[in-house]
Amino acid sequence: MPTNFEDIIFNESNHAYTLYGQPLSSVTQVIARLKPPFDNLPNCELSIYSLQTSLNRLIIERNGGEVESCTIVHLNNEGQITPYQAMDLRDQLFNWLTARSSSNAQ
Numbered sequence: 001m002p003t004n005f006e007d008i009i010f011n012e013s014n015h016a017y018t019l020y021g022q023p024l025s026s027v028t029q030v031i032a033r034l035k036p037p038f039d040n041l042p043n044c045e046l047s048i049y050s051l052q053t054s055l056n057r058l059i060i061e062r063n064g065g066e067v068e069s070c071t072i073v074h075l076n077n078e079g080q081i082t083p084y085q086a087m088d089l090r091d092q093l094f095n096w097l098t099a100r101s102s103s104n105a106q
Helices: 045-062 090-105
Strands: 008-010 015-020 069-075 081-085
Touching: 045 069, 045 090
Parallel strands: 015 069
Antiparallel strands: 008 015, 069 081
16 A cells, blocks of 8 residues: 555546555455445455545645546556556545544544
8 A cells, every 4th residue: 555645646637546566356355344434345455445545635635636536556567557446435534534533622
């Protein structure tokens, strides 16, 4: 999972690509659900990486940037690229962050 903005690449149409070195093999291997408040999502790399890209997108947009959509890209050892459309979880993340911020302010 990326740890900083150097892991995000933008192309000319403001489409964000996040590069990961690990295969997304567990995208179809759903073992369990994530913990609340994200327990509507399967516990798989696609959900986790989508949460990360959605959080990055919220930060970028809060600072005046624009991101049209996000794609998770897997690069294998042979240099082949497999794109995965990231889920847009900004609303769910924003609601959770807002509720968390409100509860910490009390």
